[in-house]
Amino acid sequence: MRDRLRRLVQKPGSVDLGPFRALAEEAGARESRVRELSDAGLTAAASDLREKEDLAELCALGREAARRALGERPYDVQLIGTLALLSGHVAEMATGEGKTLAGALAAAGYALRGRQVHVMSVNDYLARRDAEWMEPLYSLLGVTAGWVGQSSTPEERRAAYRADVTYAPVSEVGFDLLRDRLVTDPADLVLPEPSVALIDEADSVLVDEAMVPLVLAGAADLDAADPQYADLVRRLRPGLHYTTDDEARNVQLTPAGAREVERVLGVDLYAPDQLGTLTAVNVALHAEVLLVRDVDYIVRDGAVKLVSESRGRVALLQRWPDGLQAAVEAKEALEASPSGEILDSITVQELIGRYPVRCGMTGTAMAVAGQLTEFYALQIAVVPPNRPCVRVDEPDRLYATAADKEVAIVEEIAAAHAAGRPVLIGTGDVAESERLARRLARAGLDRVVLNAKNDAEEAAIIAEAGAYGAITVSTQMAGRGTDIRLGGSPSAEPGRAPAEAGGSDHDRVAEAGGLLVIGTGRYHSSRLDDQLRGRAGRQGDPGGSVFFTSLQDDLVTRYAPGEEPDDPADDQGRITGKGAHWLVGHAQRVAEGVDLELHRNTWRYNHLIGLQRRELLAERDDVLRGDAADRAMAAAAPAKHAELAGTAGADAVAEAARQVVLYQLDRCWAEHLAYLADLREGIHLRSLGRGLDPLVEFNREAVPAGKRLLADARKRSVAAFEALTASGDGIDLDSAGLKRPSATWTYLVHDNPFGSLDERALRGMINMFRRRRR
Incomplete structure (x- = not known):
């Protein structure tokens, strides 16, 4: 009765397990028959499931395949977890209950329905381990499997994504998507169309990683941090030269500190022409005071490695925004790492949102049930343990x-x-x-x-x-x-x-x-x-x-x-x-409340950016895969189009038009991202002083800028196309200034290393929560 009432009011964790239990029992009734099948017969029986949906038969075949291939017979509760995943839920299963096997059976079930499945984990080790461990099971069921890791080549990635089931860290899937968004030839695409995302450690991937954007950067001529600023702030004294706030998330120079900096540098720190110096000093001060070695980061192999707060391990590929990253490297007297402009970025939330079918598994879903429902429309099926927990x-x-x-x-x-x-x-x-x-x-x-x-x-x-x-x-x-x-x-x-x-x-x-x-x-x-x-x-x-x-x-x-x-x-x-x-x-409830509000704020801002990106990507895809660019240039610059076609041929002109338009779309988007980043910071400074809603103010300026984006790209494309020169050898694209970055790399940017302006605007929340009583 209590479970029915929970379902009636849609309480978290109220997914009805009754139908799943019935199917697991039916699978048990078929077990003796399935055991009599030869390996070839079992594979053929699994293949037959592509023509019909019989979940009990899938569970019976999957159980027998696991017994033969892995030496394990899945418990009924593992089959219940499998069925929850096949229903598009998050299965909460306790430690040691065999989530990996339940997830593999669900992935095979989706694959036998004709869906490609991406099993996303938190790191390379788990992706490779699980793919290789489960491969005999998949093979016996007639399903292909592959895996992607940080060191995988483009050819290896394409091969892995062609499999029915692909295991990969969520970051690598995101990076592959970002790289695909900059290709200039359809043959270079790596990722297939999204279908099913099955997420291991779903709370970690969908909540902890949700505020960490995945970034594709391109080489740019940016200076490393000047070591003199690191040396200067190291000599400043707390209390006298600088102060920190109660939450140790921000640090400010005192008047005495500003005078000391001006004495050492010999400048008027707050003069209009010294804005760069003031910024460099403040960033160095943040790096020195607020970012602590062996807490926020470690130094290993001569490089700064960020530490994931939620997992305690090195956050692979993660770095702070370039200025702060360089300041920490200067603080530790290390060689500066590459820096450059952001060409594109995507949040994990937007990445997962691309998949029509989403499901996941973890041992701790109920604690974030509200966020899984609010941000991903996912419900939780709480699967009981095979044996009662006596801890x-x-x-x-x-x-x-x-x-x-x-x-x-x-x-x-x-x-x-x-x-x-x-x-x-x-x-x-x-x-x-x-x-x-x-x-x-x-x-x-x-x-x-x-x-x-x-x-x-x-x-x-x-x-x-x-x-x-x-x-x-x-x-x-x-x-x-x-x-x-x-x-x-x-x-x-x-x-x-x-x-x-x-x-x-x-x-x-x-x-x-x-x-x-x-x-x-x-x-x-x-x-x-x-x-x-x-x-x-x-x-x-x-x-x-x-x-x-x-x-x-x-x-x-x-x-x-x-x-x-x-x-x-x-x-x-x-x-x-x-x-x-x-x-x-x-205090813990306050921390959870602040984190939730930051998650919501991140989503609010990135939702608008995602909508703008979607519009640009639709046009980019038309250009990449078809003749949209050629037709557009023929209409906008007919004389130049005819001139180039007469010299180099129609095919060469069509390809040149494609490259010109793709370049301008990508260039405008990178500039738009930089504009939005500056706008967001500036909006917060203005709104905090005037009591305005920063999101409303952000949208007020970001929306018109987004609407101008495609028009600007088209205008630039026409100008660049008209600047092209041609000869009998072909069309010279360099004459239009189409210079892409000489190198690109991927990383995760830590948006809130010591509290973004968003977080600082939430300080009042802490006082509000602090006064609140149950």
């Missing part, structure tokens, strides 16, 4: 100071280790993981550290994290996408039956209480807390979790500044009062 989640242990908390954490780890219980400690950043590791070493405790500095060893470390007496200190990465087996395992592949990790080691660890997960503080999202907890208690294994927090944690000081509960601390510094515990949860 013991203890209440938080709250301390007055960070020092008291760290002492208590080490004592808890030592006690668990003495009993032979494996411990996984989740920390907030690289610096904290290494600081805790040093404390453990001083206490005589052997430990393994997993963070962004050694993320290449992730699979091997996680495979042994459940071994008897193991101590693993990890950032938020903590092996997401892999399972931690009690007793340890030589394989990091998820989905294996518990018995394969069994035996005496498994039993010894189980008797000790199973894996203990310790959080050294609440994350900015309760979903990240749940992900860490989910490392323990897989497939009915014993386990436990506990979070240690303090009133000095960054979450509390940033999102609940000034709040000081009256609850006293005991001799060990521990606080048990309800008010203090409420404050920690309140």
